[in-house]
Amino acid sequence: MLRFIVRRLLVLVPVLLGLSIALFAWVRALPGSPAQALLGERATQAQIEMINRQMGLDQPLYEQYLRFLGKVVRLDFGTSVQTSQPVIDEMIRRFPATFELGVTALLIAVVVGVPLGYFAARRNGTWLDSATITGSLIGITIPVFFLAYMLKYVFAVKLGWFPNTGRQEARMLDVEHPTGFYVLDGLVTGNMAAFWDAILHLVLPAIALATIPLAIIARITRAAVLDVLNEDYVRTAESKGLTSGVVTRRHVLRNALLPVTTVIGLQFGLLMSGAILTETVFAFPGVGKFVADAIPTRDYPSLQGFILVIATLFVLINLVVDVAYGLIDPRVRVR
Amino acid sequence: MEARKRLSAVAVGGAMLLAVAACGGGGTGTSSTPGATQPPAAGGSDKAFVWALSAEPKALDGAYVSDGESLRVIRQMFEGLVGTKPGSTEVVPALATKWESTDGTNWTFTLKQGVKFHDGTDFNAEAACWNFERWYNFKGAQQNPAVSYYWYTVFGGYAKNEDASLAPSSYKGCKAEGTDKITISLAAPSASFIAALSLPSFSMVSPAAIQKSGDAVEMKGDAPEFTGKFATEAPVGTGPYKFVSWQRGDRVTLQAFDGYHGEKAKIKDLIFRAISDAPARRQALESGEIDGFDQVEPADVDTLKGAGFQVQERSALNVGYIGFNQKMAPLDNPKIRQAIAYAINREALVQAKYPAGSRVATQFMPPELTGYNEGVTTYGYDVNKAKQLIAESGVANPTIELWYPTGVTRPYMPDPKANFEAFKADLEAAGFKVTVKSARWTPEYLDAVDNGKAMVYMIGWNADFADADNFVGTFFQQFNKRFGFENKEIFDKLNAAEQETDAAKRTTLYQEANKLIMDFLPGLPYVHNKSFVGLGKDVQGFLTDPLSNENFSLVSRG
Numbered sequence: 001m002l003r004f005i006v007r008r009l010l011v012l013v014p015v016l017l018g019l020s021i022a023l024f025a026w027v028r029a030l031p032g033s034p035a036q037a038l039l040g041e042r043a044t045q046a047q048i049e050m051i052n053r054q055m056g057l058d059q060p061l062y063e064q065y066l067r068f069l070g071k072v073v074r075l076d077f078g079t080s081v082q083t084s085q086p087v088i089d090e091m092i093r094r095f096p097a098t099f100e101l102g103v104t105a106l107l108i109a110v111v112v113g114v115p116l117g118y119f120a121a122r123r124n125g126t127w128l129d130s131a132t133i134t135g136s137l138i139g140i141t142i143p144v145f146f147l148a149y150m151l152k153y154v155f156a157v158k159l160g161w162f163p164n165t166g167r168q169e170a171r172m173l174d175v176e177h178p179t180g181f182y183v184l185d186g187l188v189t190g191n192m193a194a195f196w197d198a199i200l201h202l203v204l205p206a207i208a209l210a211t212i213p214l215a216i217i218a219r220i221t222r223a224a225v226l227d228v229l230n231e232d233y234v235r236t237a238e239s240k241g242l243t244s245g246v247v248t249r250r251h252v253l254r255n256a257l258l259p260v261t262t263v264i265g266l267q268f269g270l271l272m273s274g275a276i277l278t279e280t281v282f283a284f285p286g287v288g289k290f291v292a293d294a295i296p297t298r299d300y301p302s303l304q305g306f307i308l309v310i311a312t313l314f315v316l317i318n319l320v321v322d323v324a325y326g327l328i329d330p331r332v333r334v335r
Numbered sequence: 336m337e338a339r340k341r342l343s344a345v346a347v348g349g350a351m352l353l354a355v356a357a358c359g360g361g362g363t364g365t366s367s368t369p370g371a372t373q374p375p376a377a378g379g380s381d382k383a384f385v386w387a388l389s390a391e392p393k394a395l396d397g398a399y400v401s402d403g404e405s406l407r408v409i410r411q412m413f414e415g416l417v418g419t420k421p422g423s424t425e426v427v428p429a430l431a432t433k434w435e436s437t438d439g440t441n442w443t444f445t446l447k448q449g450v451k452f453h454d455g456t457d458f459n460a461e462a463a464c465w466n467f468e469r470w471y472n473f474k475g476a477q478q479n480p481a482v483s484y485y486w487y488t489v490f491g492g493y494a495k496n497e498d499a500s501l502a503p504s505s506y507k508g509c510k511a512e513g514t515d516k517i518t519i520s521l522a523a524p525s526a527s528f529i530a531a532l533s534l535p536s537f538s539m540v541s542p543a544a545i546q547k548s549g550d551a552v553e554m555k556g557d558a559p560e561f562t563g564k565f566a567t568e569a570p571v572g573t574g575p576y577k578f579v580s581w582q583r584g585d586r587v588t589l590q591a592f593d594g595y596h597g598e599k600a601k602i603k604d605l606i607f608r609a610i611s612d613a614p615a616r617r618q619a620l621e622s623g624e625i626d627g628f629d630q631v632e633p634a635d636v637d638t639l640k641g642a643g644f645q646v647q648e649r650s651a652l653n654v655g656y657i658g659f660n661q662k663m664a665p666l667d668n669p670k671i672r673q674a675i676a677y678a679i680n681r682e683a684l685v686q687a688k689y690p691a692g693s694r695v696a697t698q699f700m701p702p703e704l705t706g707y708n709e710g711v712t713t714y715g716y717d718v719n720k721a722k723q724l725i726a727e728s729g730v731a732n733p734t735i736e737l738w739y740p741t742g743v744t745r746p747y748m749p750d751p752k753a754n755f756e757a758f759k760a761d762l763e764a765a766g767f768k769v770t771v772k773s774a775r776w777t778p779e780y781l782d783a784v785d786n787g788k789a790m791v792y793m794i795g796w797n798a799d800f801a802d803a804d805n806f807v808g809t810f811f812q813q814f815n816k817r818f819g820f821e822n823k824e825i826f827d828k829l830n831a832a833e834q835e836t837d838a839a840k841r842t843t844l845y846q847e848a849n850k851l852i853m854d855f856l857p858g859l860p861y862v863h864n865k866s867f868v869g870l871g872k873d874v875q876g877f878l879t880d881p882l883s884n885e886n887f888s889l890v891s892r893g
Contacts, residue, residue: 047480047500049500050479050480050498050500050501051479051480051481053484053498054479054554055554055558065481072665078555078558079555079558079559079560081558082390082391083391083393083583084393084394084558084559084560084561085553085560085561085567085583086560090583093583093584094584097584130656149614152618155617156618156622157618157621157622163617163622163624164615164619164622164624165608165610165615165618165619165624166585166608167585168585169624170383170385170586170606170608171383171385171604171606172626173383173588173604174625177582186795255831280611280612280615281612281615282615283608283609283610283611283612283615283619285584285585285609286584289611290584292611293390293611298572301558315401322716
């Protein structure tokens with residue numbers, strides 16, 4: 001098992017190296033330069049050249065790349081053009097927002113998606129099954145951006161049930177954030193109003209973000225449960241007189257949830273791309289919004305840094321899923 | 336870094352949150368309580384005022400920023416020696432009660448007495464000169480144009496220029512006389528610098544606070560980084576609001592300053608929140624989460640008004656124009672330039688493509704500024720006149736290259752391609768052959784225009800400060816590659832106007848300059864547009880300002 005993990009970690013090195021080159025090239029291929037993004041039509045040629053010189057943008061590309069790489073390995077991603085703060089600080093500052101949002105979305109997806117898939121399979125061919133299949137198809141195809149916008153328009157703007165921007169009501173003063181996880185901060189500081197407010201701010205963006213994973217999880221669960229229900233061991237269990245609850249727990253779900261676990265892990269990447277759109281619509285100050293704002297401001301260092309870190313996390317999470325899969329399923333256990 | 340210290344807190348928090356989530360995740364239910372989003376604060380004027388910015392401020396030290404959103408926040412906490420009358424471009428006393436100069440080179444300011452900074456220290460002559468010397472002595476990354484843009488624009492270089500491309504400074508020194516008088520000396524006479532001093536970038540900061548918190552800037556490879564804490568964690572000025580906190584990515588919180596020397600702020604808590612998405616700003620206003628925001632989309636104006644929200648018009652100080660490069664034939668021919676001017680239907684374009692209230696420009700500066708001349712040659716739309724001028728010009732089948740930028744909208748040019756198409760059709764109707772040239776706004780387009788490679792091009796200007804010099808002085812006071820002409824009469828007139836300290840004489844000189852410019856026709860100004868500010872139903876006392884210098888201390892709730 002340890003050798004497996006080490007081997008997988010070593011594979012990470014060329015993957016990240018390749019990614020860093022691709023990212024570096026892509027970001028530099030974007031039109032416009034940070035100097036002009038900073039000064040607009042006021043920029044004179046001399047000023048642009050001076051900024052480029054000071055930023056090292058006038059040096060050969062390979063030198064710029066090597067300098068970038070040398071810093072990255074020391075977790076120095078440079079300074080953000082948008083905020084003039086270290087990129088690493090911006091990541092640390094914005095990560096809790098996206099983490100809170102992602103976890104909530106994934107929870108909604110699992111808590112709703114797994115039972116939905118399960119019951120659809122049990123009632124195979126009924127209206128519930130058809131509704132689940134159709135619903136999940138819509139869930140997969142509906143653009144996150146559109147859904148987020150509609151949710152916000154109906155439930156925040158028109159009905160006023162939920163707040164429509166940010167993580168916390170702006171007029172809520174004297175709120176402390178010791179951890180940066182606003183829901184948790186409310187609990188830790190005993191400020192229940194802030195706690196509840198933070199939860200309300202999560203609801204709509206989390207639902208928008210949850211739709212695609214929810215749809216996929218429901219479909220995979222349904223398919224897996226259908227497969228398992230036809231297995232001999234389920235029939236055996238039923239025929240030897242076990243209660244349906246026991247059959248469901250011990251035989252059906254335990255086996256059916258194996259593929260679902262893998263799928264949940266893979267949803268992480270989708271959640272990140274979804275977060276960019278969802279956070280923009282809800283002005284939710286997380287990693288996704290920061291990346292979205294980095295493009296028009298030509299914030300090279302932030303784009304490179306954030307995408308590199310997200311990609312690393314993605315690879316690591318997949319590794320964890322693979323390892324977990326091995327632990328759950330004796331058939332694929334690596335020795 | 337404070338944020339790095341928070342890394343461990345974040346990690347612990349993450350683990351705890353996961354644990355909470357694992358224990359059932361009951362907190363994610365979709366039940367809702369109508370009205371639960373209402374803030375707990377009491378209503379009336381105690382309710383905090385929330386303004387949505389389109390971007391987070393970069394830093395809260397005016398000397399280090401030139402972007403509008405940073406300056407908007409800074410404006411509430413800081414004051415300069417001079418200011419502008421709320422809602423107008425008129426330069427009025429702020430921390431200086433009066434100023435005078437006999438030669439335009441040495442300017443004596445009399446300072447207001449009894450003014451305290453938010454940290455309790457005194458604002459006096461010594462502190463004022465200290466501020467000027469601080470700017471003048473900027474070093475290293477502080478000299479980067481992305482950092483001290485306005486100092487460089489107004490005063491040229493620094494005590495010791497560290498880059499060969501920097502110009503010598505026009506600032507010579509500041510001398511304190513007693514506690515209430517300072518004299519600022521310049522290298523050459525200038526009257527425009529008084530208006531420039533009203534920029535929030537020339538705000539007076541507390542010397543003690545800078546010494547305590549630090550104002551270092553470092554060039555860390557890719558961008559300037561404000562490593563000193565003054566600009567990010569502890570800004571201290573003399574304004575009606577004082578700094579409370581800046582939760583990055585979330586909000587900047589200010590509070591009314593009890594010791595303010597002028598009329599105190601009416602609303603106690605002032606909060607700025609960045610919402611970069613334009614529709615999201617409008618919706619936040621509609622739902623009552625914010626009390627106001629700038630740059631309302633023209634299409635939303637009627638919707639907001641219909642729903643009972645206030646929409647105020649701002650006569651933005653800008654100009655959109657078509658530039659002519661006289662280094663390229665046939666633009667060196669005045670009759671061809673005039674033919675273009677008569678050929679283009681500016682009224683129709685402004686009416687069709689710009690928000691209601693936008694005005695057709697007759698000269699290179701807006702009518703709000705002193706020196707505007709009602710009597711310039713105006714070149715009303717007249718195709719036959721244009722054809723006649725082409726015939727008189729001696730240029731057979733004149734061909735012009737018309738440039739427009741892609742990938743950009745500017746306040747004076749919301750849709751460059753639409754403008755381009757209208758211009759092209761008009762020019763062709765008058766008998767010009769038009770070659771299409773387009774390029775990305777940055778870097779190619781601005782590059783071509785600034786280096787004199789574009790023949791006829793669409794561009795414009797947003798004012799930095801309310802003075803004719805910021806418009807016609809910037810464009811035409813000396814040879815400019817964009818326009819490619821030498822006209823001593825215009826250059827001399829503008830130089831004389833910039834140096835003239837007598838206000839009446841100065842106005843006349845700029846009026847004469849505008850007449851000369853519009854006769855010579857180095858380009859065709861076509862629009863001064865409007866922008867809109869959206870406000871909550873109960874907001875009172877908000878005065879839109881042509882330079883977006885709105886003063887939030889005047890705002891109250893009805």
